[in-house]
Amino acid sequence: MELLGQSGKGIDFSCKGLRTLVTGGASGIGKVIAEALVDAGAIVMICDVSKERLDECSQLMPSIKTYLADVSNMSQIDHMFNEIAKDFDGLDVLINNAGIAGPVGPIENNDPELWERNMRVNVDGLFYCTRRAVPMLKKSGGGSIVNTSSVAGRMGYPGRVGYSGSKWAVVGLTKSLAMELGPFNIRVNAVLPGTVEGERHNYLYEQRAKVQNMTFEEAEEVYKSQVSMRKFVTPRDIAASIVFFCSPASRYISGQALGVCGDVQYMR
Numbered sequence: 113m114e115l116l117g118q119s120g121k122g123i124d125f126s127c128k129g130l131r132t133l134v135t136g137g138a139s140g141i142g143k144v145i146a147e148a149l150v151d152a153g154a155i156v157m158i159c160d161v162s163k164e165r166l167d168e169c170s171q172l173m174p175s176i177k178t179y180l181a182d183v184s185n186m187s188q189i190d191h192m193f194n195e196i197a198k199d200f201d202g203l204d205v206l207i208n209n210a211g212i213a214g215p216v217g218p219i220e221n222n223d224p225e226l227w228e229r230n231m232r233v234n235v236d237g238l239f240y241c242t243r244r245a246v247p248m249l250k251k252s253g254g255g256s257i258v259n260t261s262s263v264a265g266r267m268g269y270p271g272r273v274g275y276s277g278s279k280w281a282v283v284g285l286t287k288s289l290a291m292e293l294g295p296f297n298i299r300v301n302a303v304l305p306g307t308v309e310g311e312r313h314n315y316l317y318e319q320r321a322k323v324q325n326m327t328f329e330e331a332e333e334v335y336k337s338q339v340s341m342r343k344f345v346t347p348r349d350i351a352a353s354i355v356f357f358c359s360p361a362s363r364y365i366s367g368q369a370l371g372v373c374g375d376v377q378y379m380r
Contacts, residue, residue, distance in 0.1 A: 124360045128153030130255075131200045132358065135183050135241055136210030138165035141260070141308060141347045145207060146176060148351035149358070155200065159183070159192055159210075183210045183237030184229070193244035203248035205358050208238045208259045208282075214275040217323050227274045234278035238285060246293065254297025258357045259286050260350075261302045261369060263376045271323065279304075283369045290367030299366035301357045306373025307335045307344045340375035 132149050136142040137158025143165075149156050150173060159179040160166050166178040177199060181188040196203060214230030215222040238259060249255035264272060265279030283302055290300040317331040324331070336342055353372045356362055 130154045130204040132205040133157045134207040142209045144347035145351045184232035189240040204255045206245040257300045259302040302369040304371045306376040
């Protein structure tokens with residue numbers, strides 16, 4: 113694709129015709145990412161663990177192809193990519209978005225099962241999807257991988273050490289994959305959201321309130337006080353940055369970890 117738009121002027125932010133897979137795409141940030149990519153002209157596929165939410169997405173966005181798959185299950189991911197190869201004869205973009213919050217609280221109180229599940233989804237899931245996507249991207253002559261990390265992937269996060277550790281891993285994988293895949297014209301970048309408005313972070317406020325004996329409103333204010341702009345980002349803000357990374361406008365950008373967070377200064 114060319115950098116210039118159809119008029120020959122301006123910058124091309126479109127994703128027209130790009131075969132794009134969004135993991136964890138049936139709800140939350142993933143769903144908004146899928147919607148934004150459809151608006152940008154991409155051919156969008158999503159996978160999720162919830163059949164109910166996938167069915168809802170199919171009703172709302174019939175152009176989207178859905179796959180029921182748990183990214184932490186390698187056999188399910190292998191099956192999905194075999195189906196994608198049959199359905200679309202390849203792939204141009206992979207958005208590794210699926211992730212979970214992990215255990216909350218002091219490390220000595222962390223449930224090992226929750227810890228392991230956190231790592232399986234946030235780290236192993238990225239590996240399982242990327243290892244299958246890369247041959248398709250190479251066959252397509254190049255493409256883009258965008259990984260969803262977090263501002264917790266560039267600073268410490270007491271009380272959320274499992275989540276933070278997994279998101280640091282995502283940034284490390286992003287940097288290494290960019291170097292490994294650059295010669296094949298495959299760009300790899302990460303988006304690092306801060307506190308994002310929505311159901312998931314409301315749950316975190318509730319958990320913090322319980323652990324630190326404070327009200328929901330006080331817990332929310334703790335998060336907001338850590339942000340220079342004193343407000344939270346929205347899923348649409350995250351989706352906009354990902355569309356940019358997929359578009360020709362970012363054709364020379366790779367190996368980057370972009371904070372979309374309102375400038376988070378610290379986490380506690």
